Amino acid sequence: MKNILLILILLCASTTIYAQNQSQNSLSLDGEWSFIIDSTAQGINKNWHKELPAAATQVKVPHTWNTNDATADYAGLAWYQKKISIPDNWENKTIRIQFEAVYHDATVYVNGQEVGKNLNAGYTPFSFDITDYLKTNQSNTLVVAVDNSYSDKNLPYLKAFDWTNDGGIIRSVALETSGKYTIRYVHVKPELNLRDSTGTVKVEVKLFGKNNKTLNFNFSYKDKQSGKSIATEKIEIEPVNGIYTTNFDLGEISPWHFDAPNLYELETSITAKDEVSDTDLAVFGFKKVEIKGEKLYLNGEAVRLPGIEYMPGSNPKYGIAEPKSYMDSIVRSMKELNVVITRFHWQQDDYMISLMDKYGILVQEELPWWQKPASLTPELVKTAKKQLTDNIESHYNHPSIFSWGISNEINGSTDDTQYRNLRDYVKDLDATRFVTIVSNRIWQKKQDDPMLLGDMATWNEYIGTWHGNDRNELPGKLDTVKRAIGNQPLLITENGLCEPAMTGGDARRIDDMIFHIKEWSSHPWIMGYIYFSLNDYRTQMGEEGFGKYKIRRHGITDISLNRKPSFSVLKQLASPINITKVQRETDTSAAIALEVKASIPSYTLRGYILEYKNSERKLITIELPDLAPGDTYDTILENINPQFQFKVLRPTGFIVAQY
Structure with missing residues (x-):
């Protein structure tokens, strides 16, 4: 994910239109594209890779033609086109086009020249360096030929799959720019120490192209929820087999759990000649999933x-x-x-x-x-x-x-x-x-x-x-x-x-x-x-x-x-909870009992709350103690509403049980 700021640049369809919410190094190409079906595969012979014919219609990408009644069952070739203009400040930059997915074969052309193919992979992202194919200060024609024909070279295979065969540019598209050095990925390998809830990370960075040069990296770690900075590191790294690696101790952390989805961010930047060449923002979390004997363990706790x-x-x-x-x-x-x-x-x-x-x-x-x-x-x-x-x-x-x-x-x-x-x-x-x-x-x-x-x-x-x-x-x-x-x-x-x-x-x-x-x-x-x-x-x-x-x-x-x-x-x-008792105690109070299931599901409840509105419609909140599978919890709801309504919520706010 590239670092996003705001600028206004984008061309749609066959005219130049400027779009909002773009960044200095990322430009969304979602929105209006020209589109045409090519059931007789005539496009190449008729130079559609250079310019689509006037019969092309307008669609919005992400798009699939299989939701159109006329082409609902169509499996074959189709074409997309968009006119794009490159910002002046992108001169002398590396420019890549990033597709999140095209189902399932894609051939990409810029200004009539083929820049790459992505075949037999309809649900995974891909990108091409299109720097040398683009013209600055003028309109560029981007064309994508897409094929969703049933294929014995693809997975899913032929017609042996039980879901839709929707073809098209089915996910987002963007242009991304960088300096000389472009990040291909940043992989964060978190390690959770269950004894003291501390965490360490191993970070691996890979660039596009072959590179054996020692480079300067800046790493900045944050708590995603609060935005609080945790640590920063500036380090010079020599690659090993093309991978730039570093390790860092983040100290005490909050593990990721389905009831506490704690997330962290790592912003990575490469600097060359005192300028940032590229940046990446990775979101990660700390968890430990293990199988021991006949049990599944999440962060050290047996769960079902x-x-x-x-x-x-x-x-x-x-x-x-x-x-x-x-x-x-x-x-x-x-x-x-x-x-x-x-x-x-x-x-x-x-x-x-x-x-x-x-x-x-x-x-x-x-x-x-x-x-x-x-x-x-x-x-x-x-x-x-x-x-x-x-x-x-x-x-x-x-x-x-x-x-x-x-x-x-x-x-x-x-x-x-x-x-x-x-x-x-x-x-x-x-x-x-x-x-x-x-x-x-x-x-x-x-x-x-x-x-x-x-x-x-x-x-x-x-x-x-x-x-x-x-x-x-x-x-x-x-x-x-x-x-x-x-x-x-x-x-x-x-x-x-x-x-x-x-x-x-x-x-x-x-x-x-x-x-x-x-x-x-x-x-x-x-x-x-x-x-x-x-x-x-x-x-x-x-x-x-x-x-x-x-x-x-x-x-x-x-x-x-x-x-x-x-x-x-x-x-x-x-639901992890059974409500086992709701009983009127007085004219204004009720006794209730909760039981934590010890079957499926089975896990400890931490940070759960009970809520009800009293007779004056005021919200009353009761924080529940940590409750293990099989535990029970009894309490009296004072000044309960006449209908005895209450609910139990997860720490994330979702209702698990209500009466």
């Missing part, structure tokens, strides 16, 4: 966690090009549900993961390799490694991420080599997080399931729907799974009811939800679950609806996040 998965791109209004405000509503809905863990089948917008950091939700982010192919070709291995590299490099600092997933429900291959190689490849990129291989057949494959090659046992448990004859087989299947995984915990990574493939509606969804969560909770070695899913979702393989409304009805909300009755049921099941 409830979760849910969200399927992006499902609202037909936005498709996969979701605006930031909509992403915020998604994550807030998840927190309102009392869930604290999630997963994504494919790589997400950096802003979405930042929201997980901010609100406090643990994340497993995955390579989009779902069910097929059973074995990766050498070309697909390269695709997988490129996507893993781009994703981990860009999302490395997010404290919410605790695991990288390399596959989901792959069946048919008996060759474990591909899993071992990708697992080890990820470990080389990031040794600080788990690597998982998500399974849905552990109950059949047992000790032969490749899931066991990962760091964490997982199971997409659909006994009674997709698998098995009846849900009452679940206890026996869990016994089989336990024997297969041995002395380690299990995370249920999926369970839910998919309509119209399954019948029964939301009433059955609720009944099944209660049955399965009750059964999982009765096994202490099951460390949590991720229910599937938050929303009915758009998918190119949907059995219901047409065009942009083709969906699977699998959610506790609909495609527009309107809540079904099952939403409230899951919220109660995922």
Whole structure:
């Protein structure tokens, strides 16, 4: 993330327009672009890479054409164009164009010249140095050719994926400028000492291009919430294998936790000849996630966690090009549900993961390799490694991420080599997080399931729907799974009811939800679950609806996040608190009792508060003591309101229970 100030510069579509909220070294290209579908692939022959034809229409980037009724099912080539003008003070600077994601093939042209391709990687960021292609003091033509054709060279593979095939410039675009030395990434490796809550960091900086020169760096650490400066460091660093490395002791820190999402900032700048060449702002946090025996530990505490998965791109209004405000509503809905863990089948917008950091939700982010192919070709291995590299490099600092997933429900291959190689490849990129291989057949494959090659046992448990004859087989299947995984915990990574493939509606969804969560909770070695899913979702393989409304009805909300009755049921099941007593004591007081669950969920409550309005409508706040799983809390609410209404809130303000 580049340091942002304010200037007014930007060109839109085919005329020069100046935009607001830009910085001296970053210029957003979001907004109006020209756009045209190219179903016959005639663009190159007709020189569209130099200038789009007059038939092009205006769209707003981020954009996908698959939310347009006329092109809802279109998979193929399309073109985008924007006229851009370079600020005078950017002369003699390095200028890069940064795409947060283009699905899934992109070829970029500046003034009719190809500057680069990004192929078979539709959900990860990429950039090109376009300095030598630009003209100063005049308009420049930026053209992007985009292709979302189903492909056997891409992941997701052909039509073997259960989500939308939305094509386009689906995430933000910007120009970024720097001096001679340009930062590619700053990775912060926090180390939390649980004995005294102190923290140290190892910082690794990599530049674009090859550089073996010793450089001067300035590092400034801040508490993100308060903005308070913690430490600064000026240091000269000699690179080792192209990486500039330093270590720093930050002293006593506040760990990151889903109930206390404490964040820190590191601003890094490179100086050359007494001028700043480039800056970077990294947000990070301190946490420790471990598996010991049959338990999952977060910051030294054994926990059992409830979760849910969200399927992006499902609202037909936005498709996969979701605006930031909509992403915020998604994550807030998840927190309102009392869930604290999630997963994504494919790589997400950096802003979405930042929201997980901010609100406090643990994340497993995955390579989009779902069910097929059973074995990766050498070309697909390269695709997988490129996507893993781009994703981990860009999302490395997010404290919410605790695991990288390399596959989901792959069946048919008996060759474990591909899993071992990708697992080890990820470990080389990031040794600080788990690597998982998500399974849905552990109950059949047992000790032969490749899931066991990962760091964490997982199971997409659909006994009674997709698998098995009846849900009452679940206890026996869990016994089989336990024997297969041995002395380690299990995370249920999926369970839910998919309509119209399954019948029964939301009433059955609720009944099944209660049955399965009750059964999982009765096994202490099951460390949590991720229910599937938050929303009915758009998918190119949907059995219901047409065009942009083709969906699977699998959610506790609909495609527009309107809540079904099952939403409230899951919220109660995922709450860490049961209200066990509400009893009138006198005409003006009530006795209440709370019990902290010791099943799923199971974790210590710290900093929680109880609120109610008394008979004069004055807000009364009671700070609860720290409460461990199984603890109870009794109190008298004085001068209670006539309706006996009260609620219990997390330290972050989200309601966990109310009466």
